Amino acid sequence: MKSLSCIAVLSLLALTLPLAIASDPSPLQDFCVGVNTPASGVFVNGKFCKDPRIVNADDFFSSVLNRPGNLNNAVGSNVTTVNVDNLGGLNTLGISLVRIDYAPNGQNPPHTHPRATEILVVQQGTLLVGFVSSNQDGNRLFAKTLNVGDVFVFPEGLIHFQFNLGRTPAVAIAALSSQNAGVITIANTVFGSNPAIDPNVLARAFQMDANVVRDLQNRF
Secondary structure, three states: OHHHHHHHHHHHHHHHHHHHOOOOOOOOOOOOOEEOOHHHOOEEOOEEEOOHHHOOHHHHOOOHHHOOOOOOOOOOEEEEEEOOOOOHHHOOOOOEEEEEEEOOOOEEEEEEOOOOOEEEEEEEOOEEEEEEOOHHHOOOEEEEEEOOOOEEEEOOOOEEEEEEOOOOOEEEEEEEOOOOOOOEEHHHHHHOOOOOOOHHHHHHHHOOOHHHHHHHHHHO
């Protein structure tokens, strides 16, 4: 009977342990302001901690989101990021923020964040947003049209997108559950890898002519 209980406990731990380590670890101190020099302290979450005695309010402050991004690009959008790389006070805190600007008909193309769930709120305009579930779930599309003040969640690791449906610029703010969420833009990754993926591999995968693949690779 005791052995069965032990097996049950071990099975429960096996199921729950991955959930416990699925996001940025919790800090064991009030803060660990990230710096890029080993002279300032210990190495935590990929950054060295700034000496807490010389930490000040500026280490937790950024004003980069109060300016629109440059929309003069192929996709008609711009993502301005506040993460641990430009705001050291985020180190070990497991959160970051982005501002996304969209030109009319602009989009934040299909992409994924390997280390974070994202929650987005529309500040201006109307957006079509959505994500696609995993292969095991049948690659279902979950999409909504969002207006000002509407909120949508993109689960960690799933491919998602936003598209500006309006004739005027749009703005959204999104929070991510990692200090460094990472981003993989699908088209750039598949067709713009360095070195390039063999066109025959992509032609078979996408069921298209290899010459079409080569043309797409030249665009990225």
